[in-house]
Amino acid sequence: MQATLHNPQETKTCAPVTDGRKLGNCLIANHKLKDLISNELRAVGFDVIPNEMATPRTVHLPVDHWIDVGALCLLARSDSPVCLKDKSGDLVAWVGANTPEECGGEVVTEADCFRIHYPWSLLELNEEVLGMMEGSQIAGDISPLAQVDGHLHLGVGSKILPGVVIEGNVIIGENCRIGPNAYIRGNTSIGDHCEIGNAVEIKNSIIYPYSKIKHLSYVGDSVLGSHVMLGAGTILANYRHDGTNHRSLVGGKLLDTGRIKFGAVLGDGVRTGVNTCVYPGRKIGPGRMTRPNSVVDRDLMNGVPGKGGVVPEARARLSADFNYNI
Structure with a gap:
């Protein structure tokens, strides 16, 4: 069996x-999403190949769906071009053609799957993947005055300090x-070269590499990109007073x-400046900054370089590391 991955x-x-x-380069459990999907496919016998090497028997997957790979094994046995869709009608995969538009048939899967369409979908997938962790792997140093309850994977050169x-x-x-x-709890992944300061609490979150969360801060059910720096006392709140579902502004x-x-x-x-408070469900775009004692009650997505919106040092660092143009 062969499979190939496509960008959504x-x-x-x-x-x-x-x-x-790219979505395929977003991190889940400290692995790129495309690598995570590839590893799942290989585990059940698929060869993952580049798009240009695909044959009529190759299963094509956009990387914006997480699905039980057993359903893909069944799809691989199809003798005719067919699309696989979930119960909501979203495209999951296809076989027998270069594009889904060329497929003449359609099958709806009952397998567990969900589309990775919004930032909170990344949290859902991170929870699922980490929830399947078995056993601990410790390559760094843990103080005898620290306490670990649950499974922990700790990388080389990392230090867990007292308390x-x-x-x-x-x-x-x-x-x-x-x-x-x-205090770190829930299904949380923290990337390489991160610093989590004194009296910081992180709950059920994704932290990308090179980020720093300074003392007395709280990060709940959040996603933080690379080179983020939270000033002391920053609060990323995660719960509404009325206990209802959060809403987020998209498009x-x-x-x-x-x-x-x-x-x-x-x-x-x-x-973020010290003592910044960010309302639940809010988004802050790359390179943006807040002043001390700020309250972020709406999305801050469009920074203006040189006008106080985007930190100049961050802009230079992002341009060098990720080929940004901001």
Whole structure:
């Protein structure tokens, strides 16, 4: 069996995580999404090949769906060009043609799957993948005065300092410094070269590499890009007073996220001033900054270089690391 991965046609709905980054390169459990899907396919016997090497028997997958690979095994046996769709009508995969438009048939799958269409979908997938973790893998150093309850993957060169408490399934990358007295819980992934300061609490979140969360801050059910720096006392709130689902503005429309707990989504290079409070469900675009004691009650997605919106140092760093043009 063969499979090939395609970039989805629409990625703007996952902004600001996909501003300057393809969806397949977004991180889930510290792995690129496209690598995670490829590994799942190989585990059940697929050869993952480039698009140009596809044959009429090759299964084609856009990387914006997470699906039980057993359904793809059945699709691979089809003798005619056919599209596989989920119960909502979204395209999941196809076989027998170069494009889905060339397929003459259509099959609806009952397999567990969901579309990775919005930033909160990344959180959902991160929760699912980390929820399947079995056992701990410790390559760094853990203070005897720290406490770990659950499964922990700790990268080479990383240090867990005294007073740190970790609960749940957590992945921490290489060369990170955690604590002292930090609290990390839920299904949380922290990328390489991150710093989590004194008395910081992180719950059920995705933190990209090279980000720093300074002391006395709270990050709940949030996604933080690379080179983000949260000033001391920054709060990324994740719960509405009325206990209802969070809504988030996408394409000018307020969408129900389906989540009672949902924090903020911060693009690469964001910096917050000390004591910044970010309302639940808000998004801050790449390179944006806030002043001390700011309250972010609406999305901040369009920075203006040189006008206080985008940090100049962040702009230079993003341009060098990710080929941004901001």
